[in-house]
Amino acid sequence: xxxxxxxxxxxxxxxxxxxxxxxxxxxxxxxxxxxxxxxxxxxxxxxxxxxxxxxxxxxxxxxxxxxxxxxxxxxxxxxxxxxxxxxxxxxxxxxxxxxxxxxxxxxxxxxxxxxxxxxxxxxxxxxxxxxxxxxxxxxxxxxxxxxxxxxxxxxxxxxxxxxxxxxxxxxxxxxxxxx
Numbered sequence: 442x443x444x445x446x447x448x449x450x451x452x453x454x455x456x457x458x459x460x461x462x463x464x465x466x467x468x469x470x471x472x473x474x475x476x477x478x479x480x481x482x483x484x485x486x487x488x489x490x491x492x493x494x495x496x497x498x499x500x501x502x503x504x505x506x507x508x509x510x511x512x513x514x515x516x517x518x519x520x521x522x523x524x525x526x527x528x529x530x531x532x533x534x535x536x537x538x539x540x541x542x543x544x545x546x547x548x549x550x551x552x553x554x555x556x557x558x559x560x561x562x563x564x565x566x567x568x569x570x571x572x573x574x575x576x577x578x579x580x581x582x583x584x585x586x587x588x589x590x591x592x593x594x595x596x597x598x599x600x601x602x603x604x605x606x607x608x609x610x611x612x613x614x615x616x617x618x619x620x
Contacts, residue, residue, distance in 0.1 A: 445557060445615075446550075452614045453546055456513045460542055463514075464535035471518050472528040476599070477587050479519040483606065484580045486511045490573050505569070506617065509610040512576065516603040516610075520545040523600055549604040553611070564612045572613045576606050 471479075486508040493505050521541045525533075533541075557564075564572070579602045586592075586599050 445562065446554070448615045448618075449550055449553065449611055452611045452618075453513070453550070456510050456517075457539070457542065457546070459510060460514045460517070461535070461539050464538050468535065469531040469533045469538050472522070472525075472531050472533060474518070474522065475527050476519055476522055477584075479515055479522065480580060480583050480587060483512050483515045483519075484577075484584075486515070487573060487576045487580055491570075491577065494570050494573060504617070505573075506614065509614050509617075512610045513607050516607045517542050517545050517549075519603050520549075520600060523603075546607070549607045552601075552604050553608045556608075564609075565616070567612070567616075569613045569616055572609045572616075576609050579606050579609075 474482075490505045490508045493499065493503075493508075521538070524541070524545075582596070583599050583602045586596070586602075591599065
């Protein structure tokens, strides 16, 4: 488990570095995005990953790495939006955004550690394509909850789905690195 924790931190360090650089380049313009817009951005990235996994011919010489990183960062933004609400203008400094990013990722890592304990690191025996499918399934669930105005009868909320997508993406990146 300590190996998983270190591998998780290594993946997140790459994601955080990109988030930080973009926050300094663009500010926090993403603060104007509503949750369905963030969900759609994540969906596009997940669909691209699936397409890259299924197509033998690639017109752009890239692998899925940047898309999984994008999913992690967009999910973190969505978790921040859920807490802070949507702004009409960028209203947060890059440093504040990074602080909140760190907070949301720490909460998500704690969830991963608890689930990893209970599931016995079953994800290590999964295919990356299965993790992609689970992300897409989570996205479809989130879209349905959003269409239901956030109301659920028995299901976990949107935040738990975003956290699961972060964790599945981290797992995929760890598996890709270990190939």
